[in-house]
Amino acid sequence: MWEICTHGPVKIIVGEVIMKLENKVALVTGSSSGIGKGIAIGFAKEGANVVVNYHSRKNLAEETVNIVKNLGRRAIAIQADVAKIDDVTGLIDGAWAMLGKIDILVNNAGISPEVPFLKVSEKTWDRVLAVNLKGAFLCSQAVARKMVENKISGKIINVSSVNGFQVEPGRAHYNVSKGGLDMLTASMAVELGPYNINVNGLAPGVITGTDIVPEGFMEDPQFNEAVLSKTPLGRLGTVEDCVGAAVFLASDDSKYIQGHTIIIDGGLSIQQYRRIE
Ligand SMILES: NC(=O)c1ccc[n+]([C@@H]2O[C@H](COP(=O)([O-])OP(=O)(O)OC[C@H]3O[C@@H](n4cnc5c(N)ncnc54)[C@H](OP(=O)(O)O)[C@@H]3O)[C@@H](O)[C@H]2O)c1
Structure with a gap:
């Protein structure tokens, strides 16, 4: 139910919902919960069919699959340790x-x-680097090889963190994995650009509603105060705050953006300590 009105050189399409990822297939690693689940659902709302990857929580992955299917898209869950x-x-x-x-x-x-x-x-160090950094390398190389072989102008998005460029004490291993991931984004952007593959990243700040830290961690009043006192927007982030930027990087709206990481942190990483109210 739509019509195209032509008015001079401007074409106006009336009544059609234009989806940004129609007929695309997206693989989102770790989409059984948190940010990955939000991105998988966000992509489906924009018309994409989705591969939901999970590591251990099959029931949660199936939940994501069902939500995507209820939006009218195709979805499958595949277990894999990245x-x-x-x-x-x-x-x-x-x-x-x-x-x-x-x-x-x-x-x-x-x-x-x-x-x-x-x-x-050593075990913790190796595991964090293996999942967060080597996992992105392995998945990207395997997917990029197929994109090149099949001449697909694809999109690769690395979910990094503000910890990639700003130290959070108690997470040296994690900080290093995300700093490495940012350099992987840049390296792949340079080598895959000639194949018309866009490679970019997202760097969330503190995002609630995910399982990456133990329950209660984000609600701790001291933690909240420490983060909020440095956050100009005055609140913690949500999964939904990450989805728009992911859709943007997955769509043609960002086709001339290459090798960059969008920071989604309410301003946390640009503000110093505060001396005046
Ligand atoms: N939440 C934040 O504040 C925040 C801030 C900055 C960056 N990030 C980044 O955002 C990403 C998602 O984190 P989240 O906060 O949404 O955490 P989450 O809710 O714990 O989700 C993590 C996801 O990764 C999957 N996963 C873990 N190990 C895996 C492996 N070896 N192979 C495949 N999948 C694996 C989990 O699968 P199972 O459920 O099956 O275990 C789950 O789906 C991470 O890269 C994280 O570093 C998060």
Whole structure:
């Protein structure tokens, strides 16, 4: 039910809802909860079919799949540990076989245990780097190879963090993984640009409604005060705050943006301590 009115050189389309990701296939790693789940649903609302990847919580992944299907899109859940190359191969091949292609990859899966630097074990260090950084490398390389082979002008979005450029004490391993991820974004942007693949990132600040930190962590009054005293917008972020930027980077609206990371933190990373009210 739509018509095109032509008025001079300007074309006005009346009555049609234009979706930004119609007929695209998106793979969102770690979309069984939190930011990844929000992005998967946000993409589906814009017309994309979605591959929901999860690590351990199948029931939550199925919940995301059902929400996407109820929006009228196709969706499948695939278990894979992004830190393991065999799992990643299975994930990408399985997604491609079931949905026919991948236009958009969001490297979102991540973990963030809090351990003071003097106590970080080799095991924790290796695991955090493996999931947050190596996982993005493995998924991106496998997907980019297929995009190049099939001449797909794809989009790769890395979910980083303000911790990639600003130290949070107690998370040296995590901070380093996100700093590395930002450099992976830039490196891939340079090498994949000639194939018309856009590579960009998102750097959220403190986002509530996710499971990355233990329950109650974000609600702790001391933590809240510390964050809010440095946040010009005066509130913590929500998953929904991340979705618009993800849709933008996944759509053609951002097709000349390459190698950049959008910071979504209410201004947390630009403000120093406050001396006056
Ligand atoms: N929340 C924040 O304040 C914040 C701020 C900045 C950046 N971020 C980044 O945002 C991303 C999403 O975090 P979130 O806060 O939404 O956390 P979350 O709710 O805990 O979600 C993490 C997701 O990653 C998946 N995952 C974990 N390890 C995995 C692995 N080895 N292989 C595949 N999937 C794995 C989880 O799957 P299962 O459910 O199956 O375990 C889950 O779906 C992370 O990269 C995080 O660093 C978050």
